[in-house]
Amino acid sequence: MDTQELLKRLRRIEIKSSRLSEDIFSGAYRSAFKGRGMSFSEVREYQPGDDVRDIDWNVTARYARPYVKVYEEERELTMILLVDISRSEHFGTVGMTKRQRVAEIAGTLAFSTIKNNDNVGVIFYSDRVEKYIPPSKGHKHVLTILSEILSIEPEGSGTDISVALRFAHNVQRKSCTLFLLSDFIDGSDYAKTLAVVRNKHDLLAMQVYDPHEAELPMVGLLRVKDAETGEVRMIDSSSKSVRKQYRDYWQELTVKLRETFSKYNIGYASVSTSEDYVPRLQRLFTHPRI
Template sequence: METTELLKRVRRIEIKTKGLSRQIFSGEYHSAFKGRGMSFSEVRSYQYGDDVRNIDWNVTARSGEPYVKVFEEERELTVMLLVDISKSSYFGTVKQPKNELITEICAVLAFSAAQNNDKVGLLLFSDRVEKFLPPKKGRGHVLRIIRELLDTRPEGGGTDIGMALTYFTNMVKKRSICFLLSDYLATDYERPLRLAARRHDLVGLHLYDPRERELPAVGLLRAKDAETGKTQWIDTDSARVRDRYAGWYNDTMDYFNAAFRQSGADTLSVETTEDYVKELLRFFKRRG
């Protein structure tokens, strides 16, 4: 993308999403996530009623008396955006492609975090890590995140959510609020998801186009797999073909919901034709 056009698109997204963050999401974001992070403060002598899980066994062993760890709420949080930019994210049939919706949602979340003086980081992935921006504060960093979302094209040919989660867990040690944005048309990420959810406050944000749920009966259709490049003819008038496709899609969604539920992480699904503002507000209020 030409630099001039890229800067214009960044500016348009900033004007739209920064206003939403300031006027609508700032308070909701704060109530949904502030106070959930806890950091170590000090140790003190054990008192009746203290949670035994907070006992500092090293200090207790050295002193011969029980000591507990004291934690305090973190005033500043770290927000990580893990974004699937595999080729399937460029699919769109009605209002806008999934990648455009993802960019707007990421911008809203990033500006909401920045307005609360939180750090924001970005990890773009396909079947490999395409780009990693460590968490930082400030408007300039948020604008760079938007530029990378608009301009980075995947070199990888597939999607590997488990790989992205493993990389994130290894790179970001401090507890963070992590939004994982994907169409989740992949499986085999349950274990990395469970490990990441133990350390971080993880939210699976599922973005999908209405045509992905079922095939329309439009006769013989030539279809191309966006990630493998393979093409084939499909008889969409065949009820068996449509049922098999719907079964595959439902299986991936069942896996997504079960994996996140078992890990204890939150989920949110947004269709490209829906008002994502309402969906995000509903989600934030539910958490708050």
């Protein structure tokens, strides 16, 4: 992508994201996620009406009666975007690539954050952490983030979400909101890492996929290439059994994602590049838990 094209895309995303962050998320931002902007203060005995998610199980076990964690509000909040820039994100058949859609969503989140005078940072990852931009404020900072999302190329050849989660957990010592953006085409087991990170930070996830990843088009023989391994295959998309296998794989992936995020009480949404992402993002802000 040349500089002129990058600036055009950056400007389009800036205009759209700024409008959405102002019109849609203003007012809902600070109350969106449980625990966001709150630091641990003390523990006290459980009282009727307390959120069971606040129970401190270690203290509860020690005294044989339930105790809950008490939090106090911090003046500044921090959001860290975990952005998948693996090679599979360049795929796109309907108007835009997954990477471009991720940039729009990230832009909306970033502008929402700075409009509330809070900090936003980003971790770019593939099968390794490719780049880290520490949390900061300001319009120029968000434009830097968007420019990187559109232009950065991964050195890694695969995807490993657990690497990004561990890095975020270690680099961000204070509790914050982590927003995971990916197509979740990841063969590694990152569930245990989710559990560890979720104990310290608020964690939300949004899957961005291409419609033809969910449903194979019937166009006869197709030459397909795995963007991350480079493997090339010929498949017969006119075959009902081939399309069924393809559909079944996608449904299994979708079910697994929902079950995983539900198990750890992590807000999750999924959107294709052909859909309007705004309603899904809105729901994560207003109903962050599954």
